[in-house]
Amino acid sequence: MLSVVPSPVVVRAPAKINLHLGVGDLRPDGYHELETVFQAVSLTDRVRLSPSDTRSITVTGPGGAADRALASVPLDGGNLAWKAVDAVRDHVGESHGEVSVDIAKGIPVAGGMAGGSADAAAVLVGLNRLWRLDLEREELATIAAGLGSDVPFSVQGGTALGTGRGESLTRVLSRGAFHWVIAVAAGELSTPEVYRELDTLRAAERAEPLRRAGAPDAVLTALAAGDPKRLAEALVNDLQPAALSMRPALRRTLRAGVEAGALAGIVSGSGPTCVFLCADDEHAVRVAAELSGAGVARAVRTATGPVAGARVVDDEKTGAQR
Numbered sequence: 001m002l003s004v005v006p007s008p009v010v011v012r013a014p015a016k017i018n019l020h021l022g023v024g025d026l027r028p029d030g031y032h033e034l035e036t037v038f039q040a041v042s043l044t045d046r047v048r049l050s051p052s053d054t055r056s057i058t059v060t061g062p063g064g065a066a067d068r069a070l071a072s073v074p075l076d077g078g079n080l081a082w083k084a085v086d087a088v089r090d091h092v093g094e095s096h097g098e099v100s101v102d103i104a105k106g107i108p109v110a111g112g113m114a115g116g117s118a119d120a121a122a123v124l125v126g127l128n129r130l131w132r133l134d135l136e137r138e139e140l141a142t143i144a145a146g147l148g149s150d151v152p153f154s155v156q157g158g159t160a161l162g163t164g165r166g167e168s169l170t171r172v173l174s175r176g177a178f179h180w181v182i183a184v185a186a187g188e189l190s191t192p193e194v195y196r197e198l199d200t201l202r203a204a205e206r207a208e209p210l211r212r213a214g215a216p217d218a219v220l221t222a223l224a225a226g227d228p229k230r231l232a233e234a235l236v237n238d239l240q241p242a243a244l245s246m247r248p249a250l251r252r253t254l255r256a257g258v259e260a261g262a263l264a265g266i267v268s269g270s271g272p273t274c275v276f277l278c279a280d281d282e283h284a285v286r287v288a289a290e291l292s293g294a295g296v297a298r299a300v301r302t303a304t305g306p307v308a309g310a311r312v313v314d315d316e317k318t319g320a321q322r
């Protein structure tokens, strides 16, 4: 019998878009009650987990060393991927040794697309394979929820309704593929600060009433029908006024996307990334080209959704013996 040499595991994990983000009141635990519809999209981070004597994290991305957001990502216990290694170890109650975590970022950092959550999800799924843990989906979801509100969805992917603080998921029927243009903004927005800004705006609401998202029925109907035009009309994000208040220039980005011909534009989650829904692939390419020329974003990408959650992609290719 061959000896078992643990080989590196590579996982891809997707970004998310909140198609509907209804934010309720602030709870005593500091979180807001949410009713949100998540869609996983084809912007992904690639996370490689290799057995190692000591823990280390590297982060690379398309912008290289010049990318300030990338340089701001912690490479120690502050990284959500590092916390995810600890969380798995705590859950199984035994040490399986250390790992090197190498993250190739395709998801904008602090952009409102759950980039850190994707990396944490990738670590959960990857260690489950690397350490042969056989953790069930429910166990992974429980560990994920302890790491962050978006992490369970990053594990699950697809399209889902999120309630509670966003961690409690129900799968949603979605037909066909939806086509997006993603406008990556320069700089970051802090998620807790955006939630706080929404509370501040709501406290002053009598002066200027804020629309509340209400129930997600229109989004759910559009998804079930696979109808991008109906989905465009139904997109709503309660955090958008807060993100726009903190970053007024995003209004120009949203306008530019619609002027470029998108069906609709919305701030993604807590921002500052803006996402634009298009009718099909060709339409998305045209809108992306025009939006690039408008000079309102640091980078413009196209993506489709829904896609799968965090998945092992090629541990076979390393050639190690099993």
Ligand SMILES: C[C@](O)(CO)[C@H](O)COP(=O)(O)OP(=O)(O)OC[C@H]1O[C@@H](n2ccc(N)nc2=O)[C@H](O)[C@@H]1O
Residues within 6 Å of the ligand: 018, 021, 030, 031, 032, 033, 034, 036, 112, 114, 117, 147, 148, 149, 150, 151, 164, 165, 166, 191, 192, 195, 269, 270
């Ligand atoms: C904006 C969204 O991306 C929408 O999906 C999420 O709500 C944010 O999820 P996340 O980044 O995983 O956030 P967490 O790490 O769980 O929480 C960070 C902080 O965001 C705020 N927060 C987050 C989720 C929530 N339902 N209510 C909140 O008020 C809290 O101040 C919390 O301390």
Ligand SMILES: Nc1ncnc2c1ncn2[C@@H]1O[C@H](COP(=O)(O)OP(=O)(O)OP(=O)(O)O)[C@@H](O)[C@H]1O
Residues within 6 Å of the ligand: 072, 073, 074, 078, 079, 080, 081, 103, 108, 109, 110, 111, 112, 113, 114, 115, 116, 117, 119, 120, 150, 189, 191, 269, 270, 271
């Ligand atoms: N693996 C990671 N990748 C990116 N950022 C990380 C990571 N670990 C910790 N961080 C830190 O977390 C903060 C939020 O980054 P992240 O990219 O997760 O934001 P986000 O996409 O806006 O999150 P969300 O949409 O879930 O609110 C940043 O300040 C970043 O430095």
